[in-house]
Amino acid sequence: MLKTTAATLCLMLGLAAAHAQAPVPAAQANPQANPSDAMPPAAPADDDALPPPTACSFDKVYVCEAKGCGPSTELGTIDLPARFLIHFGEQIIASTADNDLPHISSIQSVIGDGDSLILDGNDDMSAWAIQISRTRPEATLTTLAGGKVLTAFGTCQPAP
Secondary structure: OHHHHHHHHHHHHHHHHHHHOOOOOHHHHOOOOOHHHHOOOOOOOOOOOOOOOEEEEEEEEEEEEOOEEEEEOEEOOEEOOEEEEEEOOOOEEEEEOOOOOEEEEEOOEEEEEOOEEEEEEEEOOEEEEEEEEOOOOEEEEEEEEOOEEEEEEEEEEEOO
16 A cells, blocks of 8 residues: 555656646746737738628518428518618627617627628527628528527618
8 A cells, every 4th residue: 555655646746747847838937028929910901801881681581480481571570671780890780679779789700701701699599690792782691589590681781
């Protein structure tokens, strides 16, 4: 028993010594040495820049649930055409509900691939995604809430 305890203690001390001797990156050892080492690289300013604020209008909606799919006259609780303002700089989407009160949702991510941008987020136990084009007006909005999937089709253009 004494040999096992002694061997375990030696092994633990050896691991601790090896860990203590591991080199520490310069930025972690002295963050004041070169502040630019701790900063992420600047984003490139090129064609991947996000668009200006965009106004979207959705006029066709289809609702799907377990029993099937069909057209709808509303996008959730918003009468058609449903209008949205996408503000990329503020990372928000704004709309006005039927009660004329504004509603703002945060954009959680923007993914770009060539001409297409996909924005997504979630709000009050619902998830949403919007696909827009940098050069064409067509847009698609999909939401998932309460066991239903709503898919809306419309257009987007730079906001006036």
